[in-house]
Amino acid sequence: VTVDEVTAAGNSLQVNFTHDGKQQSIEADRVANGAGRVPDVADLDLTAGGVAHDGLSLSVTDQLQSTSNPHVWAAGDAIGGSGQLSPIATYEGRIVGNNILNGGGQKPAYGHIPANVYTVPALATIGMTEEEASAAGKSFQVKGGDMSGWRSSMTHAETVSFSKVLVEDETNAILGAHIVGHGAEEIIHLFAMAMKYDLGTAALTDMVYAYPTFASDIKFMV
Numbered sequence: 001v002t003v004d005e006v007t008a009a010g011n012s013l014q015v016n017f018t019h020d021g022k023q024q025s026i027e028a029d030r031v032a033n034g035a036g037r038v039p040d041v042a043d044l045d046l047t048a049g050g051v052a053h054d055g056l057s058l059s060v061t062d063q064l065q066s067t068s069n070p071h072v073w074a075a076g077d078a079i080g081g082s083g084q085l086s087p088i089a090t091y092e093g094r095i096v097g098n099n100i101l102n103g104g105g106q107k108p109a110y111g112h113i114p115a116n117v118y119t120v121p122a123l124a125t126i127g128m129t130e131e132e133a134s135a136a137g138k139s140f141q142v143k144g145g146d147m148s149g150w151r152s153s154m155t156h157a158e159t160v161s162f163s164k165v166l167v168e169d170e171t172n173a174i175l176g177a178h179i180v181g182h183g184a185e186e187i188i189h190l191f192a193m194a195m196k197y198d199l200g201t202a203a204l205t206d207m208v209y210a211y212p213t214f215a216s217d218i219k220f221m222v
Contacts, residue, residue: 001017001018001019002017002018002019003015003016003017004016004017004018004023006031009027012027012028012029013027013028013029013030013031014026014027015027015028015031032119034117036084037077037084038056038077039056039057039077039078039080041053041055041056041057041058041078042055046058049069049072050068050069051066051068051069051072052066052067052068052069054080056080057077057078057079057080057081058072058074058078058079058080060073060074060079062107062108063095063099063104063105063106063107064079064092064095064096064099064108065099065104073096073099073100074096075089075092075093075095075096076088076089076092076093077089079092082108082110083110083113083115085113085115087113088110088113091108091113092108095107095108111127111195112126112127112192112195112196113126113192114126114188114189114191114192116184116185116188118185121158121160121161121180121181121182121184122179122180122181122182122183122184122185123179123180123184124177124178124179124180124184124185124187124188125176125177125178125179125188126176126177126178126188126191126192126195127166127174127175127176127177127191127195128166128175128176129166129176129178130142130164130166132176133166133175133176138166138168138175139168139169139170140166140167140168140169140175141166141167141169142164142165142166142167143163143164143165143166143167143221143222144162144163144164144165144221144222145162145163145164146161146162147161147162147163147181147217147221148160148161148162150217150220151212152182152183152212152213152214152216152217153181153182155212156182158181158182160180160181161180161181161182162179162180162181163177163178163179163180163181163221164177164178164179165177165178165191165221165222167201167222171200172200172201172202173195173198173200174191174194174195174200174201174222177191177195177221179221182214183214183215186214186215187214187215187217187218190204190215190218191204191218201222204218204219204222205219205222207219
């Protein structure tokens with residue numbers, strides 16, 4: 001998606017964007033710019049060091065080693081492709097350090113790392129979307145739904161609260177979880193742990209949670 005422009009539309013804002021080559025537009029009450037930053041590698045003279053790059057990021061193997069110079073390793077936004085988040089950069093840095101000291105072998109796994117948007121209400125996501133799961137040939141159910149009438153939402157006067165959890169039919173494994181609402185940025189980590197350690201939905205529903213808490217809502221999301 002490429003945002004082309006944002007214009008005033010009465011009391012709203014119109015966002016004009018291009019998606020898959022088609023120009024589209026939507027109206028919104030608010031628009032937040034989360035463009036991020038680009039890697040600062042222009043002054044490193046990577047070509048002189050025989051380090052393959054595209055001008056923005058280095059070309060690395062699945063162990064974060066330069067594809068053209070085995071003496072060079074990279075982590076963080078300088079490699080591109082992975083989530084541009086500081087915890088991910090730290091995670092990659094640990095892997096690089098281990099591989100340098102121990103001769104390689106470790107590879108980053110990004111599938112179990114959540115991402116949050118710290119708005120009100122908060123947004124949180126991990127794993128596959130419905131489109132991605134379908135494209136991967138997964139057979140799954142979509143659990144969850146509107147949570148605005150739940151006690152946890154009502155006690156915080158949260159009128160927008162929603163969850164969508166993708167559960168694989170054969171294994172009951174969690175393929176993805178997406179939450180909008182108060183506490184979503186914390187709740188998502190329980191889904192991350194369940195996915196990382198292949199715990200499945202039973203591990204979440206069988207738990208006895210402290211109540212009232214946002215985490216105690218999880219057993220009703222799956």
